[in-house]
């Protein structure tokens with residue numbers, strides 16, 4: 001009889017035939033740093049995650065590095081927001097300041113990335129500049145992204161990660177970086193990014209809920225076929241993306257798989273705030289085994305073909321992985 005169970009019988013057999021591995025080096029920790037606070041501020045919808053102070057973000061970065069985590073990605077939350085998202089390219093803005101701190105702390109031990117968008121910095125909460133009728137103006141926004149990319153590069157970012165889903169954003173950022181003397185700075189493009197309810201807790205974390213409407217006119221529609229995610233990734237690669245991302249992860253693993261097969265650059269997947277919150281909420285009730293479910297989701301994302309996984313559990317999971 002054909003018996004697939006033969007190789008499942010003992011832990012040693014299972015370990016021998018296991019193919020999909022998650023390594024700390026594959027994980028990227030998203031971190032929030034907020035201007036003007038003196039203590040880390042808990043995020044109620046993401047238990048265990050905080051808005052950091054400039055001091056505490058250094059510590060979090062050092063812990064991630066010590067655990068062997070591959071990278072971190074920084075999000076800044078300024079005190080003052082305005083229509084053009086001025087904080088995004090202010091050389092003295094919170095993300096630029098924290099970035100320089102973090103790079104000096106751990107910049108040789110892990111890769112320090114920056115999320116590049118306007119929504120954390122705009123008073124209306126949208127990812128770009130608005131037209132007079134309240135639509136997001138794609139091409140005017142590109143200039144703001146270019147300026148933010150240069151500001152992040154000058155502050156020491158080691159990878160910029162545009163997440164705003166404007167058409168042409170990768171080409172605009174690449175051109176600006178090249179012109180400012182940063183031809184070697186890689187771009188990790190959030191390429192296939194869906195308009196998702198799974199970002200709910202992030203909007204508390206980054207204080208960036210849109211003040212009207214939603215992001216469906218620029219982020220992708222979940223009901224479109226997988227191939228649209230592939231198309232977005234291919235466009236970004238053609239524009240010069242060095243790596244591409246699919247986001248969220250768990251509800252879009254078909255896109256992760258298809259993008260991985262279509263491109264020859266590294267593929268990342270972002271296990272987003274809502275994915276985190278759901279597991280934490282269920283685990284807090286004792287309804288699921290927290291550690292097993294976290295490792296299972298990370299394994300699933302790797303199995304779908306993502307080389308890198310952005311996850312709020314990065315440091316903790318790296319610790320578990322080191323235990324074996």
Ligand code: PBG
Nearest residue numbers: 117119163198199202272273274
């Ligand atoms: C945009 C951005 C968002 C996330 C990462 N970058 C929010 C959005 O698009 O609404 C969401 C991440 C998460 O939910 O964990 N700057």
